[in-house]
Amino acid sequence: MSMQDAATGVALWRQVADGIERAIAEGRFAAGEKLPGEMEIAETYRVNRHTVRRALATLAERGLVRAERGSGTYVETQRxxxxxxxxxxxxxxxxxxxxxxxxxxxxxxxxxxxxxxxxxxxxxxxxxxxxxxxxxxxxxxxxxxxxxxxxxxxxxxxxxxxxxxxxxxxxxxxxxxxxxxxxxxxxxxxxxxxxxxxxxxxxxxxxxxxxxxxxxxxxxxxxxxxxxxxxxxxxxxxxxxx
Amino acid sequence: MSMQDAATGVALWRQVADGIERAIAEGRFAAGEKLPGEMEIAETYRVNRHTVRRALATLAERGLVRAERGSGTYVETQRxxxxxxxxxxxxxxxxxxxxxxxxxxxxxxxxxxxxxxxxxxxxxxxxxxxxxxxxxxxxxxxxxxxxxxxxxxxxxxxxxxxxxxxxxxxxxxxxxxxxxxxxxxxxxxxxxxxxxxxxxxxxxxxxxxxxxxxxxxxxxxxxxxxxxxxxxxxxxxxxxxx
DNA sequence: TGAAGTTGTCTATTAGCATAGACAACTTGA
DNA sequence: TCAAGTTGTCTATGCTAATAGACAACTTCA
The missing domain is CATH 3.40.1410.10 (Chorismate lyase-like)
Incomplete structure (x- = not known):
C-alpha cells in the first residue's frame, strides 16, 4: 500500500498560494511589508517562478498582495x-x-x-x-x-x-x-x-x-x-x- | 474583483474522492455497504465516469473501498x-x-x-x-x-x-x-x-x-x-x- | 548615470487532468 | 440460460498545470 502524497490532486500554485496566505495570516509578513522575490519564493517552495507568479496573481486578485514592477510584491495594508x-x-x-x-x-x-x-x-x-x-x-x-x-x-x-x-x-x-x-x-x-x-x-x-x-x-x-x-x-x- | 471558485486548483477527482470519504466517515455508507454505481456517482458530482474511477482508485489504494468487477464498489469493513x-x-x-x-x-x-x-x-x-x-x-x-x-x-x-x-x-x-x-x-x-x-x-x-x-x-x-x-x-x- | 534586482510578457515543451465513446469481463437475479 | 447492470480497459481529444528560457520594463541604490 504505497503512501499517497497528501497534496496529490492539488495544483502546485494553489499550495504555494495557500502557504503565502497562511504566512500573512500568521503575521510572518506584516501589512505593507515586501514579500521575498519571486525567484526566492520559487526556491523555498521548489517550484518554477511561473508557478509562484500564478499563486501571487490569485492573491493579488483577492487583494491580499500587490505587485509593483521593478520593486517587489507587497502585503496589502489594512484599510x-x-x-x-x-x-x-x-x-x-x-x-x-x-x-x-x-x-x-x-x-x-x-x-x-x-x-x-x-x-x-x-x-x-x-x-x-x-x-x-x-x-x-x-x-x-x-x-x-x-x-x-x-x-x-x-x-x-x-x-x-x-x-x-x-x-x-x-x-x-x-x-x-x-x-x-x-x-x-x-x-x-x-x-x-x-x-x-x-x-x-x-x-x-x-x-x-x-x-x-x-x-x-x-x-x-x-x-x-x-x-x-x-x-x-x-x-x-x-x-x-x- | 471576480470571485474565485473555492475549489480552483484542486483536481476534480480529488474533490470527488474527498466527498466520498467524508460520506463514509459520516456513516452515510456503512461498512461493507455497496456504493452507488460509477455512473450514478458521476451524475451526482456531474463529472465523467473516468473521473469517478480515479477517485475510487485512490480510495481503494488506501483501503477505504474495494471494487468488485461486475458487482459494485464496497466500503471496506473494519479489521x-x-x-x-x-x-x-x-x-x-x-x-x-x-x-x-x-x-x-x-x-x-x-x-x-x-x-x-x-x-x-x-x-x-x-x-x-x-x-x-x-x-x-x-x-x-x-x-x-x-x-x-x-x-x-x-x-x-x-x-x-x-x-x-x-x-x-x-x-x-x-x-x-x-x-x-x-x-x-x-x-x-x-x-x-x-x-x-x-x-x-x-x-x-x-x-x-x-x-x-x-x-x-x-x-x-x-x-x-x-x-x-x-x-x-x-x-x-x-x-x-x- | 549605471548596475543590480525586481516584476511583466512572450514562446515552447512536457506531463497530468478531464472528457468521450466503445467494448470486454464479470456478477446478479429473474 | 439470458438480460441487465456492474467494473475494467482501451483509444482519442482538448485543456490546464508546470517547467524552462529569454528578454522587456521598471525600481532602487550606490
Whole structure:
C-alpha cells in the first residue's frame, strides 16, 4: 500500500498560494511589508517562478498582495482608518497607524482663483494661486492624490518648497504658520479618472473618495483649499461626533 | 474583483474522492455497504465516469473501498476482531461483528495422511482423508482460505456435504457431532501465494496469517485439522488469556 | 548615470487532468 | 440460460498545470 502524497490532486500554485496566505495570516509578513522575490519564493517552495507568479496573481486578485514592477510584491495594508476632525494631518494619521507617511510632488503650477476657490480662500476671483498636485502614500501604498491651492501672494514659490519638504504641514510652517485646523470638509465619491487611477495604482473603474477641504490658521484666515481623491479600497473615514 | 471558485486548483477527482470519504466517515455508507454505481456517482458530482474511477482508485489504494468487477464498489469493513479461544466458530465470530458469514467450497478431494496430519488427527500415516479447500467471507469480503482435513472413514462424502451446508459447524453436525472445541492453535505469517491472493482478492506480496488448528469433539477425539490463511489486513486475532 | 534586482510578457515543451465513446469481463437475479 | 447492470480497459481529444528560457520594463541604490 504505497503512501499517497497528501497534496496529490492539488495544483502546485494553489499550495504555494495557500502557504503565502497562511504566512500573512500568521503575521510572518506584516501589512505593507515586501514579500521575498519571486525567484526566492520559487526556491523555498521548489517550484518554477511561473508557478509562484500564478499563486501571487490569485492573491493579488483577492487583494491580499500587490505587485509593483521593478520593486517587489507587497502585503496589502489594512484599510487605513482616517479620522476626520478639526486637527487632520495626513502624516500624523498615517504614522499613528504604524505606517510611514510619504509624499511626492506630481506637479506644481500657477493658477488663478475661480469663484469657488476664491470664496473658500477668502480671496477675490482671479487672484493668483499656486496649485500643487501631490501623491501621498502610507509606506509604499498610494493613499490619495490631492490638488491644493494656496494664495500665491502669501505663499510664493510654494511649489518648490513642497517639492523639498513633501508635507503640507511643513510647507506652511516654512511660512511661519505653526498650527492650522480644518475649517470645512465635504465628502463625495466618484470613479477614478485615468490619471488618478494610474497614480493611485487602481484598476480602471474603481471608486475614489473625493474630499474637498479647507484649512485655516489660528486666526481663522484660510490657508489652503484642497480636492483630494482617496483610493476608496484603502481608507475609511471616521467621522467623530463631538 | 471576480470571485474565485473555492475549489480552483484542486483536481476534480480529488474533490470527488474527498466527498466520498467524508460520506463514509459520516456513516452515510456503512461498512461493507455497496456504493452507488460509477455512473450514478458521476451524475451526482456531474463529472465523467473516468473521473469517478480515479477517485475510487485512490480510495481503494488506501483501503477505504474495494471494487468488485461486475458487482459494485464496497466500503471496506473494519479489521475483523477474531478472538481465539476454545470455542472458535467462524460463523459466530463474523455474525457477532454484525456481518453475514458466508462460505464457499473451492475444491474437495481425497487425500492421505502425512505423518504430521496423522498425528494431529490421531490416525495412522497414510490413512484416507478428505481434503476441503474453502473460502470464508464476511458479507462480501473474503476473510480466509482454509484447507481442512478430516478422516474419510468417519466423515464419508464430507466434500459434498460441505458444498451444500457451507459451514464446518453444520458439516460435523451432519455426522452427529453437536459440539466441538479448539484443541490447538499455531499462528505464523507468510506472503500469500498466487492462488490464495486471487481468492482473497489480495494484491501481490500482501501478508497472510497462517493458522494451523485442530478441533476435537467433546470426548477429545480429533475431528478436523486445518491450515487457514487469513488476509492480514482484514483481521486481527484476539488472544484471550484465561 | 549605471548596475543590480525586481516584476511583466512572450514562446515552447512536457506531463497530468478531464472528457468521450466503445467494448470486454464479470456478477446478479429473474 | 439470458438480460441487465456492474467494473475494467482501451483509444482519442482538448485543456490546464508546470517547467524552462529569454528578454522587456521598471525600481532602487550606490
Amino acid at each position: 487605513l482608518a482616517y479620522p476626520l476632525r478639526s486637527r487632520t494631518r495626513f502624516s500624523e494619521i498615517v504614522g499613528a497607524g504604524g505606517h510611514e507617511p510619504r509624499g511626492q510632488l506630481i506637479e506644481a503650477s500657477d493658477d488663478v482663483a475661480t469663484r469657488e476657490l476664491a470664496r473658500e480662500l477668502g480671496l477675490k476671483t482671479g487672484a493668483p494661486l499656486v496649485r500643487i498636485e501631490a501623491l501621498r502614500l502610507a509606506d509604499r501604498t498610494p493613499i490619495c492624490v490631492s490638488t491644493s491651492w494656496l494664495s500665491a501672494e502669501r505663499f510664493p514659490d510654494a511649489g518648490q518648497v513642497f517639492a523639498s519638504v513633501r508635507s503640507m504641514t511643513k510647507l506652511v510652517a516654512h511660512y511661519g504658520i505653526r498650527d492650522y485646523r480644518r475649517w470645512s470638509t465635504r465628502i463625495t465619491a466618484a470613479i477614478a479618472d485615468a490619471s488618478d487611477a494610474a497614480r493611485l495604482d487602481l484598476a480602471l473603474g474603481r471608486p475614489v473618495l473625493v474630499v474637498d477641504s479647507t484649512d485655516v490658521d489660528p486666526d481663522g484666515q484660510p490657508i489652503v483649499t484642497k480636492r483630494s481623491r482617496f483610493a476608496a479600497e484603502r481608507v475609511e473615514f471616521i467621522v467623530e461626533s463631538d | 475483523l476482531a477474531y478472538p481465539l479461544r476454545s470455542r472458535t466458530r467462524f460463523s459466530e465470530i463474523v455474525g457477532a461483528g454484525g456481518h453475514e458469514p458466508r462460505g464457499q467450497l473451492i475444491e474437495a478431494s481425497d487425500d492421505v495422511a502425512t505423518r504430521e496430519l496423522a498425528r494431529e488427527l490421531g490416525l495412522k500415516t497414510g490413512a484416507p482423508l478428505v481434503r476441503i479447500e474453502a473460502l470464508r467471507l464476511a458479507d462480501r469480503t473474503p476473510i480466509c482460505v482454509s484447507t481442512s482435513w478430516l478422516s474419510a472413514e468417519r466423515f464419508p462424502d464430507a466434500g459434498q456435504v460441505f458444498a451444500s451446508v457451507r459451514s464446518m459447524t453444520k458439516l460435523v453436525a451432519h455426522y452427529g457431532i453437536r459440539d466441538y472445541r479448539r484443541w490447538s492453535t499455531r499462528i505464523t505469517a507468510a506472503i500469500a501465494d498466487a492462488s490464495d491472493a486471487a481468492r482473497l482478492d489480495l494484491a501481490l506480496g500482501r501478508p497472510v496469517l497462517v493458522v494451523d488448528s485442530t478441533d476435537v469433539d467433546p470426548d477429545g477425539q480429533p475431528i478436523v485439522t486445518k491450515r487457514s490463511r487469513f488476509a492480514a489486513e482484514r483481521v486481527e486475532f484476539i488472544v484471550e488469556s484465561d
